[in-house]
Amino acid sequence: MTFNREKLQLLLQQEEALFHKNHQRSFALYQEAKKSLFGGVPMLWMIRWAGSFPIFVEKAGGARFTDVDGNEYIDFCLGDTGAMTGHAPAATIRAIAEQAAKGITLMLPYKDVIEVGVELQRRFGLPKWQFALTATDANRFALRMARTITGRQKVLVFNYCYHGSVDEAFISLDEEGTPGPRKNNLGPSIDPRETTKVVEFNDVAALETALSAGDVAAVLAEPVMTNIGIIHPDPDFHEWLRKLTRKYGTYLIIDETHTICAGPGGYTMQANLQPDFLTIGKPIAGGVPAAVYGFSDDVANAFEAILDRDTSDVGGIGGTLAGNALSIAAMKATLTEVLTEDFYKKAISLQEKFTQGVESVIVEFSLPWIVKRLGNRSEYWFHPRAPRNGGEAAAAEDHELDRFMHLYALNRGILLTPFHNMALISADTTEADVNYHTNVFRDAVATLIS
Ligand SMILES: Cc1ncc(COP(=O)(O)O)c(C=O)c1O
Incomplete structure (x- = not known):
């Protein structure tokens, strides 16, 4: 299969023109927003969406949303996992409304928090839990605890990881394998090489070399990488990761924020991992800001011994707002009534169909592409082989082609997760939605290579 770049650019222009034609109200709001918002958007990265301006949303429910121009979309982005439950799940909405009428934040606990703690223990197997508002903060707090207890300064991450805006994680390896600040790392307080070691995922030898100096407080890792395509661990990688972290006195922090797509207890329960800390945010309160971090009794005891109550x-x-009553109520309802075994059964089985649909098009057109799946998440990648690590995956990125595939889908009522080609499925997504995506994906490919 070949396509030429000039044709791709021409097609992109056509799609851009169609996007403008069908999103005139969004365009007008974007102009209006520019008068008060930097870049015309609430968060700067929102200007990176396919299309030269963002779509303004009118309303969302289940697996769909409508924009201000009246266009309806099937949402396979689902807030990049924040709305993995489907938008506005009934049980969560009910809990939010009831709690809002009884107080939103007090800096004191309501008793619901105990049920949430017990549910987190049951799901993830760790005994002690604390709350934050974002997964970024959950990671930052776990790292602080790990450094405090071990008295070590360094952390270790995998090349091209993403754990939110955690300073230590913005480091990457260049083509020669030399670490440096990740491209466009804005105003780091210090060079991340001072705080962080970085090795490739699935590279046990490099991991051992890095840990053997005995100066790494914690490894912060997604158990399956999801932010540079989906990269599965080699069959024995987690065994080595656990063995080596224990051998060198390094804590293991598993970030389940995205890999909660694997099942109710994330990849940790699926693969029976034994982390010292587990962090998670995004979907656990149905989209209301909430995050948690859990840790072992050993960690809890070691921390307790150092903690100074008077200055804690x-x-x-x-x-201040972490653990607020609204987040806790939303979390309780979402964990106990929405993200259930049944949710996963339905969403994962539909994701299998989604992946098969993409695969069938790849085979039909002999595309040198792959599609990977983890639970109810999948991702296609313009590369013939599954990358084993972040460096390989990053080398295969094709931003122009990404942009075309996204914009083509968007213009036909499909929202994919921006910046890569990820699709999430909720229990509200239907088989017809999945088939529609397969057809649109096929049309995009046929248009590109005809
Ligand atoms: C694995 C992982 N951890 C943490 C985060 C940070 O989440 P938030 O931006 O909600 O803090 C992200 C965000 O994409 C993520 O993918």
């Missing part, structure tokens, strides 16, 4: 409010682990 200024120790760098905190957040």
Whole structure:
């Protein structure tokens, strides 16, 4: 299969023109927003969406949303996991409304928090839990605890990981394997090489070399990488990761924020991992800001022994609104009534169909592409082989082609996760939605290579 770049650019222009024609109200709102918002958007990265301006949303429910121009979309982005439950799940909405009428934030607990703690223990197998508002903060707090207990300064991450805006994680390896600040790392307080070691995922030898110096407080890892395509661990990688972290006295922090797509207890329960810390945010409160981090009894005891109660409010682990009553109520309802075994059964089986649909088009057109799946998440990649690590995956990125595939889908009522080709499926997504995606994906490919 071949396509030429000039044709791709021409097609992109055509899709851009169609996008403008069908999103005139969004365009007008974007012009209006520019008068008060930097870049015309609430968060700067929103200008990176396919299309030269963002779509403004009118309303969302289940697996769909409608924009201000009246266009309806099947949402396979689902807030990049934040709305993996489907938009506005009934049980969560009910809990939010009831709690809002009884108080939103007090800096004191309501008893619901105990049920949430017990549910987190049951799901993820760790005994002690704390709350934050974002997965970024959950990671930051776990790292602070790990550094405090071990007295070590360094952390280790995998090349091209993403764990939110955690300073230590913005480091990557160049083509020669030399670490440096990740491209466009904005104003780091210090060079991340001072704080962080970085090795490739699935590279056990490099991991051992890095840990053997005995200066790494924690490894922060997604158990399956999801932010540079889906990269599965080699069959024995997690065994080595656990063995080596224990051998060198390094804590293992598993970030389940995206890999909760694997099942109710994330990849940790599926693969029987034994992390010292587990962090998660995004979908656990149905889209209301909430995150948690859990840890072992050993960690809890070691931390307790160091903690100074009188100054614990200024120790760098905190957040006035963390653990607020609204987040807790939303989390309780979402975990106990929405993200259930049944949710996963339905969403994963539909994701299998989605992946088969993409695969059938890849085979039909002999495309040198692959599609990978983890639970109810899948991702296609313009590369003939599954990358084993972040470096390989990053080398295969094709931003222009990404942009075309996204815009083509968007113009036909499909939203994919921006910046890569990821699709999430909720229990509200239907088989017809999945088949529609397969047809649109096929049309995009046929248009590109005809
Ligand atoms: C694995 C992982 N951890 C943490 C985060 C940070 O989440 P948030 O931006 O909600 O803090 C992300 C965001 O994409 C993520 O993918």
